[in-house]
Amino acid sequence: MTQIWPIGGGKGGSGKSFLTSSLGRLLAAFDKKTLLVDLDLGSANLHTMLDVPYPEKCFSDYVQKRVSRLEDIVLETPVPNLYIISGARDSLDIANLPYEQKVRTLKAIAKLDYDWIFLDLGAGTSFNILDFFLISQNSIFITTPEPTSIENVYRLVRAVYFRRIRQYFNVTEFKALEEKVVAQYGEGSFNKPDSIMRVIKTSHPKKGTLLENDFNSFKFKLVLNQLRKQNNIALGPQICKIMEKHLGFHVEFAGNVAFDDRVHDAICQRVSFLERYPYTRTAYDLRELSKNIAQSGNQQMLLRYS
Amino acid sequence: MKKDFAKLNYYEMLDVSPDAAFFEIRHAYNAALQVYAHDSIVSYSLFSLEERKKILDLLEKAYLTLINAQERKKYDNELAQAGVALHGGKKAPAQVPKSIYDIKRWTGPAVSPKKTNKIILRESVEESEKIRGILSKPEISGSDLKEIRNELGVPLEKITQETRVLLDYLVCIEENKINRLPAEAFLKGFVKAYLKSLCLEPADEICARYVRWLESAGKTGQAEEK
Numbered sequence: 001m002t003q004i005w006p007i008g009g010g011k012g013g014s015g016k017s018f019l020t021s022s023l024g025r026l027l028a029a030f031d032k033k034t035l036l037v038d039l040d041l042g043s044a045n046l047h048t049m050l051d052v053p054y055p056e057k058c059f060s061d062y063v064q065k066r067v068s069r070l071e072d073i074v075l076e077t078p079v080p081n082l083y084i085i086s087g088a089r090d091s092l093d094i095a096n097l098p099y100e101q102k103v104r105t106l107k108a109i110a111k112l113d114y115d116w117i118f119l120d121l122g123a124g125t126s127f128n129i130l131d132f133f134l135i136s137q138n139s140i141f142i143t144t145p146e147p148t149s150i151e152n153v154y155r156l157v158r159a160v161y162f163r164r165i166r167q168y169f170n171v172t173e174f175k176a177l178e179e180k181v182v183a184q185y186g187e188g189s190f191n192k193p194d195s196i197m198r199v200i201k202t203s204h205p206k207k208g209t210l211l212e213n214d215f216n217s218f219k220f221k222l223v224l225n226q227l228r229k230q231n232n233i234a235l236g237p238q239i240c241k242i243m244e245k246h247l248g249f250h251v252e253f254a255g256n257v258a259f260d261d262r263v264h265d266a267i268c269q270r271v272s273f274l275e276r277y278p279y280t281r282t283a284y285d286l287r288e289l290s291k292n293i294a295q296s297g298n299q300q301m302l303l304r305y306s
Numbered sequence: 307m308k309k310d311f312a313k314l315n316y317y318e319m320l321d322v323s324p325d326a327a328f329f330e331i332r333h334a335y336n337a338a339l340q341v342y343a344h345d346s347i348v349s350y351s352l353f354s355l356e357e358r359k360k361i362l363d364l365l366e367k368a369y370l371t372l373i374n375a376q377e378r379k380k381y382d383n384e385l386a387q388a389g390v391a392l393h394g395g396k397k398a399p400a401q402v403p404k405s406i407y408d409i410k411r412w413t414g415p416a417v418s419p420k421k422t423n424k425i426i427l428r429e430s431v432e433e434s435e436k437i438r439g440i441l442s443k444p445e446i447s448g449s450d451l452k453e454i455r456n457e458l459g460v461p462l463e464k465i466t467q468e469t470r471v472l473l474d475y476l477v478c479i480e481e482n483k484i485n486r487l488p489a490e491a492f493l494k495g496f497v498k499a500y501l502k503s504l505c506l507e508p509a510d511e512i513c514a515r516y517v518r519w520l521e522s523a524g525k526t527g528q529a530e531e532k
């Protein structure tokens with residue numbers, strides 16, 4: 001059974017690509033066929049982390065239909081069992097992926113035959129990113145212990161839920177819903193998924209229960225990256241708790257990853273941090289995290305695209 | 307999806323159980339202040355200014371009610387009248403303090419002293435035939451040492467921690483990487499420390515046999531290179 005894990009975090013520079021490549025290496029070492037897909041459209045650099053400096057094929061080839069099957073643009077990496085779909089030579093307008101191309105990609109990814117698929121998503125909360133999140137019930141959100149990063153992760157989680165709600169309605173229905181919510185809860189409440197949900201439950205009970213089932217099946221995980229010594233280690237659990245209490249979203253805390261200057265060194269030298277510095281706190285944290293991810297397998301969500 | 311924060315009861319607001327002691331309530335209040343304070347990064351951007359003020363006011367009210375025994379009783383009665391079931395969990399049986407000076411306290415059978423790790427290691431060295439076989443060789447190589455260690459099931463990291471010898475050196479010793487070993491004076495010390503941490507006796511003698519192996523291996527190794 002293929003497991004798809006989108007990895008994102010709202011803010012740039014929080015370690016999404018580093019985490020993706022590290023998890024890929026660790027899970028590939030478990031003898032599992034692992035695929036990393038660089039969906040950081042327009043600023044892809046997963047290939048650099050994996051030391052595939054000159055990939056011959058890339059995601060653009062698939063989008064522009066030079067290659068018909070997604071399987072054909074999969075590249076091998078120097079790591080056994082680890083494969084990559086690179087974005088190194090994507091065309092310069094790839095960031096604005098058209099809707100039909102996106103749906104085609106999502107369907108193709110869901111059909112790939114690998115044990116693990118990690119999607120390295122970009123920063124921000126554009127439709128493309130949110131839809132790639134919703135390909136699976138599993139997701140990893142990554143943040144650093146800085147207000148900017150935490151702010152963006154709250155926004156991203158809310159945006160993912162909002163997008164899921166949006167997928168159940170057509171344009172006119174959604175417009176009507178917005179008016180209803182604003183009328184009931186006041187200006188600005190349409191940005192809050194919980195007030196929308198309350199309105200849906202009374203006005204569209206059927207869709208309300210479907211959405212509730214979806215939300216209950218989400219297995220979101222939070223990773224707190226770049227935790228320095230002086231930071232509060234309870235920060236991650238506190239974030240999860242506050243999301244549960246005030247937003248009603250269940251996000252499981254998956255673990256801290258310690259900050260280490262040598263991560264920078266390893267990336268500059270284009271070597272694997274885990275191999276170069278295996279006895280560091282950071283490497284230990286990553287290994288624990290990979291165990292956590294490996295144990296929480298889950299079936300993937302069926303795509304709903306009309 | 308969620309209950310409005312204002313509609314939670316005071317216990318839920320502070321995340322304490324209904325039979326929490328006063329110090330637990332105080333701790334919970336401090337923890338909540340950490341999360342909801344104006345400069346807290348946990349709740350940063352999640353609330354508007356008014357929302358945050360409202361939450362902090364509610365928390366303060368909850369704290370001041372629950373920390374006061376009379377007020378708390380009144381509040382509990384109010385909740386009970388409203389039909390909220392408190393005391394969901396069973397109370398743990400009250401523990402009676404025991405005098406630590408009561409020498410007759412232990413009435414069970416006599417307890418033998420606990421085996422320390424070192425004693426266990428020494429015993430397994432004596433018991434294992436494989437280890438005895440290796441130790442009876444006239445020359446002992448690094449890979450022999452590794453075999454012994456694997457037989458005892460001691461991870462290399464543990465030896466590093468115990469002996470304070472760099473892991474790289476231990477790996478070189480075990481992997482027979484002769485040209486990457488430290489100078490002989492250091493090497494002897496390292497090997498002895500290694501042997502002692504595995505409780506292999508007599509360390510000096512075994513170390514001498516390792517050095518003998520090293521000399522002969524070094525000669526043949528050099529000959530091959532040439």
